[in-house]
Every structure is written in C-alpha cells, then in structure tokens.
Amino acid sequence: MAVYTEVTDEALRAFLADYALGELLAFRGIAEGVENSNYALKTAAGDFILTLYEKRVDPRELPWFLALMEHLAARGIGCPLPVKATDGLALRSLAGRPAAICTFLPGLWPRRVRPEHCAPLGGALARLHLAGADFAEMRPNGLGPEAWGPLLERCRPGGDAVQPGLVAELDAALAGILAAWPATDTLPLGQIHADLFPDNVFFLDGADGRPCVSGLIDFYFACTDLLAYDIAVCLNAWCFEADGSYNVTRAHALLAAYQRLRPLSAAERAALPVLCRGAAMRFLLTRLYDWTATPAGALVTRKDPLEYLRKLRFFARAEGPASLGL
Amino acid sequence: MAVYTEVTDEALRAFLADYALGELLAFRGIAEGVENSNYALKTAAGDFILTLYEKRVDPRELPWFLALMEHLAARGIGCPLPVKATDGLALRSLAGRPAAICTFLPGLWPRRVRPEHCAPLGGALARLHLAGADFAEMRPNGLGPEAWGPLLERCRPGGDAVQPGLVAELDAALAGILAAWPATDTLPLGQIHADLFPDNVFFLDGADGRPCVSGLIDFYFACTDLLAYDIAVCLNAWCFEADGSYNVTRAHALLAAYQRLRPLSAAERAALPVLCRGAAMRFLLTRLYDWTATPAGALVTRKDPLEYLRKLRFFARAEGPASLGL
Structure with missing residues (x-):
C-alpha cells in the first residue's frame, strides 16, 4: 500500500x-x-x-x-x-x-527475475555511475557502514525473538565486515542508487524480443558512496533464487555487462565479497528494525529479515570474487 | 491495498x-x-x-x-x-x-464530496437505471433484505464487543425495517449498482467548470433490485458530513436531478425512508461482520461499522420523505 x-x-x-x-x-x-x-x-x-x-x-x-x-x-x-x-x-x-x-516512465518491473534481465541491469547500473560522475554535490549514505552498529543496537532488545542467537551472530558478522571494509579513498566513489531492487527497474522488450531497461526509479536512497557497493546491492537483490541459492549465471551476466562499460579495478574486484556482506547486513538490519519496531496490527507489509541472514551467510562463505560471478 | x-x-x-x-x-x-x-x-x-x-x-x-x-x-x-x-x-x-x-475511464473520484457533485450523480444514477431497463437477465441481490438476518446472526457473538447493546439495537431495527420493507412488485425493479460510493464515481470538469460524471466503476455488487434502493444507497454514501450530520442540500440536488430523468412514483417516495434505513443496515452489517471476523493483524483496512449505526439512527428518526430532501 x-x-x-x-x-x-x-x-x-x-x-x-x-x-x-x-x-x-x-x-x-x-x-x-x-x-x-x-x-x-x-x-x-x-x-x-x-x-x-x-x-x-x-x-x-x-x-x-x-x-x-x-x-x-x-x-x-x-x-x-x-x-x-x-x-x-x-x-x-x-x-x-x-x-x-x-x-512517467514506460516499462514493467520484473515480478520474477530471469537471467536475461541481469545483463541490461548491469549495463544500466554502469551508465548510471558514469552519468553521475560530474554531479558534484555529495550526499553521505545514511544507511552505510557507520549506521549499521547503531541500527543493530536498536534491534538488540527484540532481535533474538525473531531467531534465537541472531543478535550474537550479527555482532560477529558486523565486526568482520567493518574490519574488512575498504577505505573510501581506495575505491572509486560516486553517486549510487543504493536500492536498485527489481521493483525499481523497468524493462521493455527490445527489437530482438530481449528485455531492455526502460527506466530506473525511486532515487530516495541515492547517495555518494563506493560505486562497487551499488553492484553489491544488486547482487543481493537480483541474484538469489526463491530457495535462497545464489544464481551465478545472473551474477555473471550483471557483472560482465557492467564491466563492458566500466571495468572494475583490482581493488574493487577484491572488495566485492565484503561489499556484498555489507549490503546483506544493511537490508537485514533495516528489515529487522522494521520487524521489531512495527506493531503487529500495523497496515504495513513487514519484509522477512531472515532472507538477508541467509544471503549474509552465503557471502560470508563465498571463496573470493570468482565464486560471485566475477 | x-x-x-x-x-x-x-x-x-x-x-x-x-x-x-x-x-x-x-x-x-x-x-x-x-x-x-x-x-x-x-x-x-x-x-x-x-x-x-x-x-x-x-x-x-x-x-x-x-x-x-x-x-x-x-x-x-x-x-x-x-x-x-x-x-x-x-x-x-x-x-x-x-x-x-x-x-480505462478518465476522471477523478471525489475525496471530499461537495454539493456540486450530487446533481450530476443523481443524473448519472437515473441514466444508469434507464439504460439497464432492457437488460433482461436478473441477478438477485445477495446482500438484500433476506441476507441481513443471517448476517446479523454471524455478528451476534462479537457484536456487543464493538459497542455494548449493539446487537439488541440491530435486532429491533432490523425487525422494523423488514416489517416495513416494500414488496418487490409494488416498486419499479431493475438493474442497480448497489455500491455507488464516491470512490466508484469519476468526475471531470465540464465546460462551465462544474463537475460532470465521466464514469461509474466497480459493478461487482450490481444486481436486480428496487431502483429506489440504489438511491437510498447513494443518500447513505454521499449525503452525510464527516460529523455525521445529514446534508439535505446534497440530498435534494441528487434527488431532483434523478427525478428530472426518472420521476419517482408515489410508492417509491413513500418507501424512501425505509429503503434508507435498509441501506444503512446493509453497510453496517457487512462492516460489522468484517470488523468482528478480521484478525487484528490482517493487512486490510477495516471500516468503522458505527458510522452506519449513526446513519441508521438518523433515518429511523427522519420524519417522512421531505426531511430526506425529496
């Protein structure tokens, strides 16, 4: 609603x-x-x-x-x-x-993601990053790594009611993420969308019948942050099956199409796994906060935070960038 | 939603x-x-x-x-x-x-009803009734007077929790309505919309700047019933202020515009007060049923049944058709 x-x-x-x-x-x-x-x-x-x-x-x-x-x-x-x-x-x-x-932008957002969506998505994301390069004014990411500790604190009283042991697991995971997080001067920075989920990307059929991106919407989480973090958000949002498994075909299509327009640096490639863990943590924490803070009778659809716990665990186990589709 | x-x-x-x-x-x-x-x-x-x-x-x-x-x-x-x-x-x-x-129908439904909406509404309702006259197939009103007793039975266990004494008041009111209800062979019968609330009526500005009806939608309560009952539904839905008072200016505009196209018979005019009580009872009972049957945490906006108790009481006190705007 x-x-x-x-x-x-x-x-x-x-x-x-x-x-x-x-x-x-x-x-x-x-x-x-x-x-x-x-x-x-x-x-x-x-x-x-x-x-x-x-x-x-x-x-x-x-x-x-x-x-x-x-x-x-x-x-x-x-x-x-x-x-x-x-x-x-x-x-x-x-x-x-x-x-x-x-x-008004024409197009449909994909209710069910297919691999054919992921290459045009990767291209659109790269074009977005390139087009934002000369937009000078910065906006800090209000839901970036500095925000995750305070957010976890606010979930501490109710967190374990969602799943026993959850808070301790997130404490450990967050410490690991923050210890490995790249400094902002080591990776390219720019204007990122930061919330590019399927319902924010519209597609139309191209002349060859394949989906083309016709529009990106909902820029109200956009901010100035690591460009590769935007890719990590997309890998979280677009590359998991409903059963929680990671679809490396989708991820590869997304990453390859992105890199045709903006090749990732060695440092960005190396950082991708921790950026993915961070993106999983960000959506896990905001969902967990909404879950614990929303009264049961409220007219709001609460999204399952544990979906992102599974993604966080996947990225924590991933063995290097290649296993993510790079 | x-x-x-x-x-x-x-x-x-x-x-x-x-x-x-x-x-x-x-x-x-x-x-x-x-x-x-x-x-x-x-x-x-x-x-x-x-x-x-x-x-x-x-x-x-x-x-x-x-x-x-x-x-x-x-x-x-x-x-x-x-x-x-x-x-x-x-x-x-x-x-x-x-x-x-x-x-797709152009137009806007009025979020706040003004008297200027009510004359075009009355005209559109009359035109709807006249246009349906040669649609032969009948559909009984599943939420007509025969349904109200059984519906009240289903609200009996939970009804008084909404307001103490409510069930007894509705028992008495329903008995009075059914005793005074006109036989279907005494008043004109036809295809009625039966749910013509403001969000089902679209308006556009006419050449003179006054609102004109551009469309009627949501025919999924439509049925074959007393034409004047459709008017009674509209008087319930369009002619009360937010504070519960009856706006006779709106009602008069609606009824006069309706009668310019389809004058009411003496029997219809005489029956209008009880039809209004019946229409209030119908929306009261379905809202009350939804209220008592909907779990508190459900993602559905429950509409206040007591709004229609106040309308029912108003119509029960009304002294004849003239006090309703006829």
Missing part, C-alpha cells in the same frame, strides 16, 4: 494551477512503493507520477534527489524527470507534505 | 498474446479498490484496467457483470467496457484467477 496521504480534489487543482500541464484527466493511487505516497496523474500533457514525500524522507534532502534525477535524465538515463512549475521550481507542497511531479 | 495477486511478466505476456492490444508499455498496481486486484495497463492501443477477481466474487457471476457493463456502455453509460480477446471472450484466466481487461 503506497497511499498514506489522501489529496482532496480542491487541493490537487490548486496544486496543478501552478503547472502548465493542461486539463486534469485522471488521478489514481499506485500500489507499489513503501516509503512515499505515489499517484498516477494524467493530464492533457500526458502521464506523470505525483509523489508526496512521507516521514522517512528528510525534506532538506529532497533538492539533492531531484537535482540528481534532473542531472541523470539530462545525460540520457531513463529516470523520472522532475517537472517544474511555471515558477521554475519542482519541489512544492501538497496536503501538508513536500511533493513533486515527475515524468 | 488492492493488489492481492502478483502477476509475473511471463504470465502477463502469455495472457496478452490472446488480445490485439499491441506492445505492452506499462503495468502498475492500483491502490484503490478492496475486493479485487487491479492493475493499470498501458499498451500501444491505450490505457486499460486489468482486474483479477479475488475470493469474494463468485466466478459464475462474472459473465453477468461483464454483460451488464457491455450493455450499459453500448447505451452511452460511461462505465468500463470489457475488452474481448481475439476469440471474442472477455472473461479469461490469469495467475489462477478469473481476469478481464476493461477500458
């Missing part, structure tokens, strides 16, 4: 009066997405997405996200382009929330 | 291969609706809604609903038109569910 804030007709019309988008034709809530309220908006000018930014997003960071999307779209990345009102501003206010209209 | 069934890309493509809708361009879950899974579907041929029928809908009744929509659309009613596949059939199967594609 991704409509947390209802927008009255009057408020919507007043809001749209500041844009040059023509007659309002339709306005429907979108089920996808968990952080913000998203509406499909149709006007005489076409299809758009209206987003109301909810509590998890810091309003002071919204200009950075919107500027990054505008920068990337201007360089040919298929990502939502913030639409400016007649006064030139894209970030506005609606129903008491910060709000923005972005262009 | 109105996506209960996830559809894989492969299943969707196989499903669409039976239609002549051109290239698949987008497929997004829609947040609105509570009974079925609804997706916004965009193809080279335009915008459509794909509905997967979930448990509450009896698959054997779907042909009736789809035939009614086709009948009404052919008579100029703005309602979803079932799209036929190349074999001529609109009702198909997808992801283990009955499924159908319908045309």
Whole structure:
C-alpha cells in the first residue's frame, strides 16, 4: 500500500494551477512503493507520477534527489524527470507534505527475475555511475557502514525473538565486515542508487524480443558512496533464487555487462565479497528494525529479515570474487 | 491495498498474446479498490484496467457483470467496457484467477464530496437505471433484505464487543425495517449498482467548470433490485458530513436531478425512508461482520461499522420523505 496521504480534489487543482500541464484527466493511487505516497496523474500533457514525500524522507534532502534525477535524465538515463512549475521550481507542497511531479516512465518491473534481465541491469547500473560522475554535490549514505552498529543496537532488545542467537551472530558478522571494509579513498566513489531492487527497474522488450531497461526509479536512497557497493546491492537483490541459492549465471551476466562499460579495478574486484556482506547486513538490519519496531496490527507489509541472514551467510562463505560471478 | 495477486511478466505476456492490444508499455498496481486486484495497463492501443477477481466474487457471476457493463456502455453509460480477446471472450484466466481487461475511464473520484457533485450523480444514477431497463437477465441481490438476518446472526457473538447493546439495537431495527420493507412488485425493479460510493464515481470538469460524471466503476455488487434502493444507497454514501450530520442540500440536488430523468412514483417516495434505513443496515452489517471476523493483524483496512449505526439512527428518526430532501 503506497497511499498514506489522501489529496482532496480542491487541493490537487490548486496544486496543478501552478503547472502548465493542461486539463486534469485522471488521478489514481499506485500500489507499489513503501516509503512515499505515489499517484498516477494524467493530464492533457500526458502521464506523470505525483509523489508526496512521507516521514522517512528528510525534506532538506529532497533538492539533492531531484537535482540528481534532473542531472541523470539530462545525460540520457531513463529516470523520472522532475517537472517544474511555471515558477521554475519542482519541489512544492501538497496536503501538508513536500511533493513533486515527475515524468512517467514506460516499462514493467520484473515480478520474477530471469537471467536475461541481469545483463541490461548491469549495463544500466554502469551508465548510471558514469552519468553521475560530474554531479558534484555529495550526499553521505545514511544507511552505510557507520549506521549499521547503531541500527543493530536498536534491534538488540527484540532481535533474538525473531531467531534465537541472531543478535550474537550479527555482532560477529558486523565486526568482520567493518574490519574488512575498504577505505573510501581506495575505491572509486560516486553517486549510487543504493536500492536498485527489481521493483525499481523497468524493462521493455527490445527489437530482438530481449528485455531492455526502460527506466530506473525511486532515487530516495541515492547517495555518494563506493560505486562497487551499488553492484553489491544488486547482487543481493537480483541474484538469489526463491530457495535462497545464489544464481551465478545472473551474477555473471550483471557483472560482465557492467564491466563492458566500466571495468572494475583490482581493488574493487577484491572488495566485492565484503561489499556484498555489507549490503546483506544493511537490508537485514533495516528489515529487522522494521520487524521489531512495527506493531503487529500495523497496515504495513513487514519484509522477512531472515532472507538477508541467509544471503549474509552465503557471502560470508563465498571463496573470493570468482565464486560471485566475477 | 488492492493488489492481492502478483502477476509475473511471463504470465502477463502469455495472457496478452490472446488480445490485439499491441506492445505492452506499462503495468502498475492500483491502490484503490478492496475486493479485487487491479492493475493499470498501458499498451500501444491505450490505457486499460486489468482486474483479477479475488475470493469474494463468485466466478459464475462474472459473465453477468461483464454483460451488464457491455450493455450499459453500448447505451452511452460511461462505465468500463470489457475488452474481448481475439476469440471474442472477455472473461479469461490469469495467475489462477478469473481476469478481464476493461477500458480505462478518465476522471477523478471525489475525496471530499461537495454539493456540486450530487446533481450530476443523481443524473448519472437515473441514466444508469434507464439504460439497464432492457437488460433482461436478473441477478438477485445477495446482500438484500433476506441476507441481513443471517448476517446479523454471524455478528451476534462479537457484536456487543464493538459497542455494548449493539446487537439488541440491530435486532429491533432490523425487525422494523423488514416489517416495513416494500414488496418487490409494488416498486419499479431493475438493474442497480448497489455500491455507488464516491470512490466508484469519476468526475471531470465540464465546460462551465462544474463537475460532470465521466464514469461509474466497480459493478461487482450490481444486481436486480428496487431502483429506489440504489438511491437510498447513494443518500447513505454521499449525503452525510464527516460529523455525521445529514446534508439535505446534497440530498435534494441528487434527488431532483434523478427525478428530472426518472420521476419517482408515489410508492417509491413513500418507501424512501425505509429503503434508507435498509441501506444503512446493509453497510453496517457487512462492516460489522468484517470488523468482528478480521484478525487484528490482517493487512486490510477495516471500516468503522458505527458510522452506519449513526446513519441508521438518523433515518429511523427522519420524519417522512421531505426531511430526506425529496
């Protein structure tokens, strides 16, 4: 469910009066997405997405996200382009929330990942990293390695109720990850998406019938961090089967396509296993926190944190970059 | 949340291969609706809604609903038109569910009802009733007066936990309603929508800036019943303020616009108060049943049954049709 804030007709019309988008034709809530309220908006000018930014997003960071999307779209990345009102501003206010209209992107996100998705994904990720290279303003990763210890502390009281011994296992795993984590001056840094899960990547069929990436969405975890960490997030999000096994065919397709556009340095290749462990830890901890902090009756789908414990264990056992598909 | 069934890309493509809708361009879950899974579907041929029928809908009744929509659309009613596949059939199967594609209707449902919505609503309801007059096949109202006693029985164990004394009050109110209920041969019978709440009615601005009805959706409670009962449902759904007071201006606008196209008979006018009590009872009982039967942790928004207790009490106190806006 991704409509947390209802927008009255009057408020919507007043809001749209500041844009040059023509007659309002339709306005429907979108089920996808968990952080913000998203509406499909149709006007005489076409299809758009209206987003109301909810509590998890810091309003002071919204200009950075919107500027990054505008920068990337201007360089040919298929990502939502913030639409400016007649006064030139894209970030506005609606129903008491910060709000923005972005262009609608065609395409479908893959409900079931196939190996054919992973090469175009790898190429799109590399293009994203290259296009972000001249976006100068930095945004620290609020869910990077420095955040994991404090997050684990907040899960300590309830963690073992999810699985006995979980907290001790995470203490040890986190210590190992942080000890092996590469310094930010040893690997290439840049603008990363940091949350490129299948529901954030749209595909359309190409002329040859194979899927092509038509768009990347939901940049509200984007930040300035190790580029290879973004790959590690994708390996976590795209390369495991439903039964928990790692699909090295998908991983190889993703990595090879990425490297055709941006070859990884020796240091990046060597760091990939620990980056994958870190990415597994990041999603494990945020899911675990949501799991322990969400009241049982809340209208929120809680995602299983233990899925990422299994991924963390896989990456901890992996014997070097080659076993990950490099 | 109105996506209960996830559809894989492969299943969707196989499903669409039976239609002549051109290239698949987008497929997004829609947040609105509570009974079925609804997706916004965009193809080279335009915008459509794909509905997967979930448990509450009896698959054997779907042909009736789809035939009614086709009948009404052919008579100029703005309602979803079932799209036929190349074999001529609109009702198909997808992801283990009955499924159908319908045309997309432009317009917005009013998040906040204003008196200006009620005259166009009354006109649209009358046109719906007139257009259904030559749709011969009948479908009994599964949530009509015969269903209310059994429904109240199922709420008996848990009802008083919602409000002390509630079950006894409903026993007395239901006996009064059933004793005064008009026989079906005394009032005009026809095809009614039976669930015409604001989220099922789309509006667009007319040339004069006033709202016009652009579409009626969600015909899956439609049935053959007293036409005036459909008006009673609308008076319940559209004519109360958030504070529980009855807005007679809205009701008068609705009823006057309806009667310009289909004047009510003396018997219908006399029956309107008890029909309103019955409609309040119907929504009270289904909400009460959902309230008492839904586990506290379920991912379903439970609607407050007591809102309809207040409406029931209002209609029980109402002194004749004039006090309702007739």
